[in-house]
Each structure stands twice: as C-alpha cells, then as structure tokens.
Amino acid sequence: MKLVTTKVKPSQNKNLLPAHPASSSSISSHLDRKYTGIVMDTPERTQIATPLSKFEDSPVFNYINSLSPIKPVKSVHFTQTFSTLSFASIPSVFTSPHVSSLKDSKFLKRHQFSDQLKPELTSKDAKKSETSEGTLNATENSITDTSAVPSNGCSNLESRKSSYEVVRPYTNTLKMVVPSASSVSFTNNGSENGSFRMETETEGTNQLPHSKEVSACDWDSLISDDSELLNFNSPSDTVTYNGPGQSTLQPTSFNASLMNTKPQANGNSFSENDEGFNGDAENHVNIASTSLNNSEAEPLEDTDTEGGSSLYRGLRRRCLVFEMMGSQRKHLEDVSTCSSANVSESNQIVVPDDDNLRPLRDESDSTRCILPGIGLHLNAIASNLVNHKVVNHESPGSGRQLIIAPPAAYPSMGSGQELMTAFSDSPSFENDIRPTLNVADDASKALGFVVNDEFSQSQTSPAKKRRRAENAGESEACKRCNCKKSKCLKLYCECFAAGVYCVEPCSCHECFNKPIHEDTVLATRKQIESRNPLAFAPKVIKTSDSLQEDESSNTPSSARHKRGCNCKKSGCLKKYCECYQGGVGCSINCRCEGCKNAFGRKDGLDMDFEVNECDKNGSEAEPVSATPATPSRFGSARQSISLLKSSKGKPPRSFIAIGSSSTQRFGKLNPFTGGGSKLQRQRMGENEMPGILEENNGSPISGVKSCSPNSKRVSPPHSIMGKRSSRKLILQSIPSFPCLIPNPNQ
DNA sequence: GAGTTTGAAACT
DNA sequence: CAGTTTCAAACTC
Numbered sequence: 001m002k003l004v005t006t007k008v009k010p011s012q013n014k015n016l017l018p019a020h021p022a023s024s025s026s027i028s029s030h031l032d033r034k035y036t037g038i039v040m041d042t043p044e045r046t047q048i049a050t051p052l053s054k055f056e057d058s059p060v061f062n063y064i065n066s067l068s069p070i071k072p073v074k075s076v077h078f079t080q081t082f083s084t085l086s087f088a089s090i091p092s093v094f095t096s097p098h099v100s101s102l103k104d105s106k107f108l109k110r111h112q113f114s115d116q117l118k119p120e121l122t123s124k125d126a127k128k129s130e131t132s133e134g135t136l137n138a139t140e141n142s143i144t145d146t147s148a149v150p151s152n153g154c155s156n157l158e159s160r161k162s163s164y165e166v167v168r169p170y171t172n173t174l175k176m177v178v179p180s181a182s183s184v185s186f187t188n189n190g191s192e193n194g195s196f197r198m199e200t201e202t203e204g205t206n207q208l209p210h211s212k213e214v215s216a217c218d219w220d221s222l223i224s225d226d227s228e229l230l231n232f233n234s235p236s237d238t239v240t241y242n243g244p245g246q247s248t249l250q251p252t253s254f255n256a257s258l259m260n261t262k263p264q265a266n267g268n269s270f271s272e273n274d275e276g277f278n279g280d281a282e283n284h285v286n287i288a289s290t291s292l293n294n295s296e297a298e299p300l301e302d303t304d305t306e307g308g309s310s311l312y313r314g315l316r317r318r319c320l321v322f323e324m325m326g327s328q329r330k331h332l333e334d335v336s337t338c339s340s341a342n343v344s345e346s347n348q349i350v351v352p353d354d355d356n357l358r359p360l361r362d363e364s365d366s367t368r369c370i371l372p373g374i375g376l377h378l379n380a381i382a383s384n385l386v387n388h389k390v391v392n393h394e395s396p397g398s399g400r401q402l403i404i405a406p407p408a409a410y411p412s413m414g415s416g417q418e419l420m421t422a423f424s425d426s427p428s429f430e431n432d433i434r435p436t437l438n439v440a441d442d443a444s445k446a447l448g449f450v451v452n453d454e455f456s457q458s459q460t461s462p463a464k465k466r467r468r469a470e471n472a473g474e475s476e477a478c479k480r481c482n483c484k485k486s487k488c489l490k491l492y493c494e495c496f497a498a499g500v501y502c503v504e505p506c507s508c509h510e511c512f513n514k515p516i517h518e519d520t521v522l523a524t525r526k527q528i529e530s531r532n533p534l535a536f537a538p539k540v541i542k543t544s545d546s547l548q549e550d551e552s553s554n555t556p557s558s559a560r561h562k563r564g565c566n567c568k569k570s571g572c573l574k575k576y577c578e579c580y581q582g583g584v585g586c587s588i589n590c591r592c593e594g595c596k597n598a599f600g601r602k603d604g605l606d607m608d609f610e611v612n613e614c615d616k617n618g619s620e621a622e623p624v625s626a627t628p629a630t631p632s633r634f635g636s637a638r639q640s641i642s643l644l645k646s647s648k649g650k651p652p653r654s655f656i657a658i659g660s661s662s663t664q665r666f667g668k669l670n671p672f673t674g675g676g677s678k679l680q681r682q683r684m685g686e687n688e689m690p691g692i693l694e695e696n697n698g699s700p701i702s703g704v705k706s707c708s709p710n711s712k713r714v715s716p717p718h719s720i721m722g723k724r725s726s727r728k729l730i731l732q733s734i735p736s737f738p739c740l741i742p743n744p745n746q
Numbered sequence: 747g748a749g750t751t752t753g754a755a756a757c758t
Numbered sequence: 759c760a761g762t763t764t765c766a767a768a769c770t771c
Contacts, residue, residue, distance in 0.1 A: 492756085
C-alpha cells in the first residue's frame with residue numbers, strides 16, 4: 001500500500017477515475033489511492049524491472065516488460081471492491097475463482113466491465129498469457145478448455161472463472177515469490193487447467209483439514225469454537241503470514257481468498273493448508289482467512305495479498321471480476337517476471353524488491369477491495385452455502401464457516417449452483433477445488449450470482465432482469481437495481497442493501513455504488529449502520545427449530561423476518577411483503593393487516609397450509625413447491641440447494657452483516673448486545689442470526705434454509721418465534737465475529 | 747413499455 | 759415515536 005500511495009500519481013488517478021459529480025473531495029482522495037494502486041502498476045513496472053534487472057537479462061523478462069501495460073488494469077479491479085464490505089470475510093473458499101474455469105471470452109467481457117481496464121486487459125492479458133511462458137500458456141489453455149465447457153447460465157461467471165484460472169497460476173508464482181511465511185511449492189499439472197499442487201507449509205493457524213469433504217462445515221465446531229473463528233481470522237492470518245504488513249490487518253477482517261487452487265496456501269493461512277494442500281489437494285483452494293483488511297487490508301500485502309486477492313476474487317462477484325482481471329494481470333506480470341525466469345525461484349528474486357512486491361501489493365489492494373465486496377456477497381453466499389451441502393465442511397475454524405453461517409438467504413442460490421457445476425466442469429480445478437469448493441461452492445455460488453448479475457449485462461432492462469431472475473433461479477441471484485434518485489446509496493437500492501456494487505446490468509442513474517466511490521459507499525454504509533446497525537443484516541433469520549428439518553428441508557416456518565412486515569393491502573401474499581418475499585412466514589414481529597402469508601401467518605396459522613397455498617399459487621408458490629421454503633423466485637437454485645434463502649435475492653446479508661458491517665458493529669456494539677436500545681430488537685434479529693448459525697451447527701443448512709416443501713411440516717408457528725429467544729443464546733458465538741472483523745472497517 | 751400499487755426506507 | 763414523504767420494486771395493463 002505504501003508503495004502505491006507514494007508512487008501513485010494523482011493525475012493518473014484522475015484519468016482512471018470517472019468523474020463523478022457527486023464524489024466529494026474525500027472520495028476523490030480515496031479514489032486516487034485506489035487508482036494510484038492501479039496507476040502504480042505501470043510505474044511500478046519500471047521499478048520492478050529495475051529490481052529484476054537480473055532477470056531482465058533474460059529475453060523473456062524483456063518481453064514481459066514490454067507487456068507491462070497490463071498492470072494498470074489490474075489496479076483498477078482492485079478499486080472496485082469495497083474494502084469495508086470486506087466483512088464478508090469469507091475467506092471461504094473462493095470457489096469463484098475456481099469457477100472461473102469457464103470461458104475466457106467472457107472473461108474478457110468482465111474486463112470490459114472494468115471499463116478502462118478492459119481494453120488493455122483483454123488484449124494484454126492474452127498477450128501476456130501468451131508471452132508469459134509456457135506456464136502461462138498452459139494456464140490459458142486450461143482456461144480455454146474450461147471455456148469450452150458450457151457454462152450453465154452464467155457466462156459471466158465463466159468468464160470470470162477463466163480469468164481466475166489464469167491468474168491463479170500466476171498468483172501461485174507470485175506467492176512463490178513472496179517470502180511469505182508459507183513456502184509453497186507449486187507445480188503445474190500441465191495440461192490440466194491450472195491445477196497446481198501447492199504444498200505449503202503453512203503454520204496457518206487455522207488449517208482446515210480439507211479433505212474434499214471439507215466443504216461441510218461443522219457449525220457446531222464453529223460456534224463452539226469462537227476462538228477458532230477468531231483465530232481463523234486474525235491469528236491464522238498473522239501467523240501464517242510472515243509478511244510484514246499483514247499481521248496488522250488480520251485481526252479482524254477475514255478474507256477468504258480462495259486461492260484457487262494454487263495460491264492460497266501460502267499466504268493465506270488456511271486451515272486447509274495442512275492437509276488439504278499438501279496431501280490432497282493438489283489444487284486445493286485455500287481459503288485464506290486472511291484478514292484483511294478490508295478496507296485496510298494493506299498489511300496483508302504481499303503473499304497474503306495475493307492469496308487474499310485470489311480468495312477475494314472468489315468471493316467477490318462483480319467487483320471480483322474486475323479485480324480479478326487486475327489481479328490476474330498482476331499475477332501475470334509477476335509471473336512474467338518471475339516465471340519468465342522460472343517460477344519459483346524467480347519469485348524469490350523478485351521478493352527482494354519492493355517493487356516486485358508491488359504486484360502483491362496490488363493484489364493486496366485488490367484483496368481489500370475484494371474483501372469488502374466479498375463480504376457482502378459472502379453473506380449472501382454464505383447463506384447459500386449454508387444451505388448447500390457444502391456447509392458440512394469441517395472447517396470450523398475457518399472463515400469459511402463464517403461465510404457459511406450466513407443465514408440470509410440469497411436468492412442467487414440457483415446461480416450459485418450453476419457456478420458450482422461450472423467449477424466442477426473445469427477439470428483442473430475440480431479436484432482441488434471441490435473439496436474446498438464444497439465449501440467454497442457456496443461462495444462460488446454467491447460469486448456466481450454476482451457474476452451473473454454483473455455479467456448478465458445483456459439483460460439491461462430491469463424488467464428483463466427481473467424476468468430472468470424470476471425465470472431462472474440463477475438470475476435471481478444477481479441483483480440489479482434501477483435506482484433513479486438514491487444514487488444507489490440507500491437501502492432502497494438492492495445492490496447497496498446487499499452490499500454489492502452495482503454492475504452494468506443495473507439501470508441505475510448517477511450510481512455511486514461503485515468501486516470507484518468506495519469511500520462514499522463505505523461512509524454511507526456506516527451512516528446507515530449507525531442509524532440502524534442491523535440495516536445490512538440479513539432480514540430473514542432462521543428461528544428454526546433445528547429439529548425441523550434437516551438441512552435440506554428447512555421449512556420456511558423456521559425462518560422469520562427479522563423485523564417483520566407492515567403490509568396493509570397485500571395480505572402478505574405479494575412480494576411487496578418482505579416476509580413473503582423472503583419465503584418466510586409472518587411472525588409476531590409483523591404489523592401486517594390481514595395476513596395471509598402462505599409461508600406462515602402472523603397469527604401462527606399452519607404453515608403447512610400456507611405452503612400448500614404457495615404451491616398452488618403458481619409462480620410464487622413455486623418457492624414452496626419447488627423448493628423448500630425459499631421464495632419462489634429462487635426456484636431454480638433452490639432446487640438443489642435447499643437453501644436458505646432469504647429468498648429474494650436481496651437480503652442475504654446475514655452474514656454479510658456479520659462479516660462486514662455487522663460484524664464490525666458487533667464488535668463495536670458488542671455483539672449482540674451492544675448497540676443502541678432501539679436496535680435491540682433488531683439485534684434480536686441478529687442474534688437470531690447467530691443463533692441460527694448455531695442452530696445450523698447441526699446442519700448449517702438449517703439456518704435459513706427454507707422450508708422443505710416436502711416436509712411441509714409446520715414449524716410450530718410462531719411459537720417458534722418465542723423460541724428464538726432461546727436462540728439468542730447462539731448469539732454468543734457471534735461475538736467472536738466481531739473480534740474477527742473489527743479492524744476491517746475502518 | 748408505461749403506469750399504478752405497494753410498502754420499506756428515509757425524513758420530519 | 760408517529761406521521762409524512764421518498765423511493766424503487768412489484769405488479770398491472
């Protein structure tokens with residue numbers, strides 16, 4: 001970071017930044033920083049080159065240098081991510097990166113997204129990849145291969161994946177370079193996509209033994225081990241990373257970076273590392289818990305950063321993509337530099353120079369960005385994850401869990417699945433990834449969602465978006481807003497509310513919910529949170545009686561809207577009703593009139609009945625029928641997933657809240673208790689959330705998941721609600737989170 | 747696609 | 759805390 005700042009030239013930044021009328025000077029300053037990071041890239045190159053002089057000798061190196069332009073782009077990506085948002089922590093696996101396996105072409109698109117970056121990236125990336133030695137080529141090839149794989153729905157995701165893949169190798173190399181604590185040996189599998197073996201000797205605090213099964217999380221363990229979670233964050237990070245800066249950040253923030261297969265290990269401390277990496281996985285994705293920074297993340301820098309970045313990437317969606325691009329470039333550069341020589345060793349060489357590190361830094365930056373964004377997304381994702389099988393992951397300690405935890409239901413579930421599939425598709429990653437992926441899958445899903453959303457640009461019109469979303473569960477995941485006056489800085493904006501940046505597909509006007517305006521976004525978030533700490537928390541909490549269903553079948557009945565609805569005319573039978581939208585029944589918290597919520601009436605009428613109705617209803621009913629409790633929308637995703645769902649796509653912040661702001665908040669406030677009196681109710685909700693998590697312990701899924709249609713069983717209606725209180729206990733677990741997150745925010 | 751309805755979010 | 763306004767999604771035509 002430091003380097004960046006120094007190096008950065010405001011003027012350059014300006015160029016990069018799109019002028020926003022609204023942006024305040026402060027914002028601009030922030031932007032500058034970020035951009036600086038980007039800008040840095042170019043300048044750095046030169047710098048890097050110097051340190052690398054040794055390498056320079058090699059023709060390859062020279063070649064790479066010529067390619068240098070790419071770097072700038074990378075930086076851009078970084079900017080996009082929300083540092084603050086990072087909460088998400090999710091270090092969880094980023095499947096997303098893995099996911100990236102898909103198409104390159106799309107990947108390019110992504111870049112396009114990035115705007116400025118695009119052009120360079122696309123062309124450059126390709127070139128670099130090419131130029132960058134065989135390793136790179138191999139990666140590309142793999143990518144292309146992946147591209148061949150039909151992506152389910154989300155081309156975007158695919159593209160991203162591809163991009164990730166590409167990056168990964170590089171990242172690995174980078175990691176290699178970095179003297180970070182963990183030493184990783186990296187080997188390419190060759191033809192395979194970027195499967196790499198990472199052997200890391202990470203001391204990582206939290207090493208999750210990932211076996212393939214890792215995905216499954218033990219909520220219990222998680223809950224039980226708050227410490228772990230905490231450790232997970234900070235400790236691991238700190239420990240793991242030798243890197244100088246990192247430690248600082250670590251403490252609170254989590255980052256889950258999936259190193260896609262490769263990178264992770266090192267920098268990031270992942271529980272997985274130990275086992276997962278070494279043995280198993282060849283390509284394990286590490287989840288790095290890095291802390292990061294979120295906003296501040298700088299510290300992680302170097303290796304961490306990379307790992308983190310990659311991880312973040314996975315997490316991120318929209319932002320991720322961009323960042324991904326950038327990171328990739330960075331990696332490429334690094335790689336090019338390093339790889340050009342020879343990957344592993346070259347790295348070392350590189351290390352010495354700060355410049356060399358730059359890339360890392362950049363990455364770190366990117367990671368930062370990622371984190372924030374991720375965090376939000378993660379929440380959503382997490383929710384998804386929870387639902388998903390993946391949840392099972394053991395990794396209790398890991399940040400992943402955190403991610404998983406999120407009760408919130410993300411609409412995107414479906415998409416996520418797709419993503420998952422996509423991941424699976426990618427050969428290289430599959431192996432490695434999956435194990436973690438399962439866990440990551442969730443994340444990936446989320447990512448996928450995001451990606452889809454973002455990428456699905458094609459669907460520009462809101463209406464179309466909606467349609468698609470409705471039609472395809474996947475699309476649902478994607479959030480696209482149509483804000484006209486709120487500048488996407490109010491909770492009116494679904495994107496903002498969900499903790500994600502607006503993407504092209506959004507039809508918003510004068511949107512400030514973009515990486516460029518990260519500062520503004522963060523500031524706004526803080527404001528809103530100050531007003532209502534739970535504002536970004538998941539709206540739908542699982543009250544659940546754990547017993548009710550299993551993972552797969554969470555009846556909606558178990559979940560409830562945190563604050564309840566206030567419907568007057570819709571009878572809680574329309575999506576106007578947040579409860580209904582979330583696929584949950586109304587509760588005593590609701591002030592609705594004439595409640596007919598199919599998922600459960602305020603008065604506690606049978607859920608079953610309700611459910612049936614839903615089914616009957618058709619479209620909306622879908623939720624039930626199609627899936628469990630989840631709102632109909634999600635349908636597709638839901639299917640497989642049982643999800644949690646909060647249903648709409650929106651809310652799934654649960655974790656996010658926790659991870660991101662909420663967590664912070666908690667920290668500040670004191671986790672559940674903390675906050676303002678008014679908030680208490682809300683907190684209750686939050687508490688519930690945590691509780692949910694705990695409940696989930698048994699089965700993460702239980703969390704939000706929705707109702708299992710099959711089971712139809714009615715959870716003891718609202719009586720359950722009453723039970724919630726008991727659940728509150730769960731909250732305790734949460735506190736840990738706060739600890740984790742604390743710093744991140746700023 | 748435009749217009750209306752709805753209820754959350756924001757404001758007073 | 760209550761009432762009003764603003765906002766954008768959901769919905770209807």
